Amino acid sequence: MPLTVLFAFSCGALAANLYYAQPLVALVGADTGLPVEAESAVVTVAQIGYAIGLVFLVPLGDIVENRLLILLTMAANVVSLAGLALAPGLSALFLMMLVVGTTSCAAQMIVPLAANLAPEAERGAVVGNVMSGLLGGILLARPVASFLADYVGWRGVFGLSAGLIAALALASLFMLPTRVPQGERGYLALIRSLGSLFIREPVLRRRGLYHASMFAAFSLFWTGAPIILMREPFNFTPTDVALFALAGVLGVFAAPVAGRLADRGHSHVGTIVALSMVIVAFGGAIFGTSSFIALLIAAVLVDLGVQANLVFGQREIYGLAPEIRNRLNAVYMTTFFVGGAIGSALTSPVLEAFGWVGVCVLGMAMPAAALAYFALAEGRGG
Secondary structure, three states, rough: OHHHHHHHHHHHHHOOOOOOOHHHHHHHHHOOOOHHHOOOHHHHHHHHHHHHHHHHHHHHHOOOHHHHHHHHHHHHHHHHHHHHOOOOHHHHHHHHHHHHHHHHOOOOOOOOHHHHHOOOOHHHHHHHHHHHHHHHHHHHHHHHHHHEEEEEHHHHHHHHHHHHHHHHHHHHHHOOOOOOOOOOOHHHHHHHHHHHHHHHHHHHHHHHHHHHHHHHHHHHHHHHHHHHHHHOOOOOOOHHHHHHHHHHHHHHHHHHHHHHHOOEEEEEEEEHEEEHHEEEEEEEHHHHHHHHHHHHHHHHHHHHHHHHHHHHHHHHHHOOHHHHHHHHHHHHHHHHHHHHHHHHHHHHHHHHHHHHHHHHHHHHHHHHHHHHHHHHHHHHOO
16 A cells, blocks of 8 residues: 555656646746747647657566666656756757656556556556546646746746655655566567557557547647636636646546446446547637636546546556556557647647637547547447
8 A cells, every 4th residue: 555655646746747837838938938839839848758758768667677667767857857947048948848758757667567566356446546646646737836836936846846756766765666577578679569569459559549639638728728817808827827727636536436447347438428528628618718617617527538538548458468568558658648749739829820719629629539439449349
């Protein structure tokens, strides 16, 4: 139990690094001279970095002793966070944000380790509990960053994160068990195998693409909503945005529930409900420029649907082949983080060109496409 708690807290703190910038893009832009139409690129770079880490670092968990790999990656994360907090200009800002995203993938080394240590009958529940910590970090990152920015600025947010990761790395040094994987292939062969896994495993491919659409919608909403709230007629301060973002924390409760439902064989129906929930959320969010309640309800539904769908997918892919769980996780996470990067990259240009309604229409289209693919792929079994 103490180890599960450490896993959950570590995953949450690492994943949060990717989302602190979402409500702070306007502050970062004003401080560094970044054009308004390019502000969301700060979030996109972190997500691209995360995808790089998923492809080139996470698979090492199948051939390298897991404890050492996790500790070294967390140490690099601390250094990059400190560098981001001190970044003197745009070049350093984007470089450090890229490295922060890359090394934050330590969270996805921890999740497969938890799955490997868990009994088969409880794997969904254990993964759900660890993911509740990871998702809690994602969901709390926005309100925490907004609140702290009023007192320590955006640089202070990342400096404090460096201290938190350092403390968790120290605890991990004493608590993480040693796990030596049985994989014997070389690094290049390991990386080359990722593409073939995506092609060869239909469950992995489907689940990755379902959640890529969902995560694109998630990034679209949470990058765009703070921008809308800081404009007329709301004129929110960063602290006000923080309080709004707390609504999304309710999504953390979806992970353990989804894990237990998946253990009981309800992933199919659960996926349909999760995808539909996000479509409905964006439909209601169209009225968000004049109705704060509509925006608030949408925030809760988006987070509940996205987090539940994530766990349904993980439960299915972890049942495919225990000896390659790190690679399965890497392909799954990389696929949907590419979707997230696309969603955040599209936010500012779509918002400027088509307004909030354009953002919401795009947000509905993404899970709707996933739902159509689900109906087609599950029906034919491929």
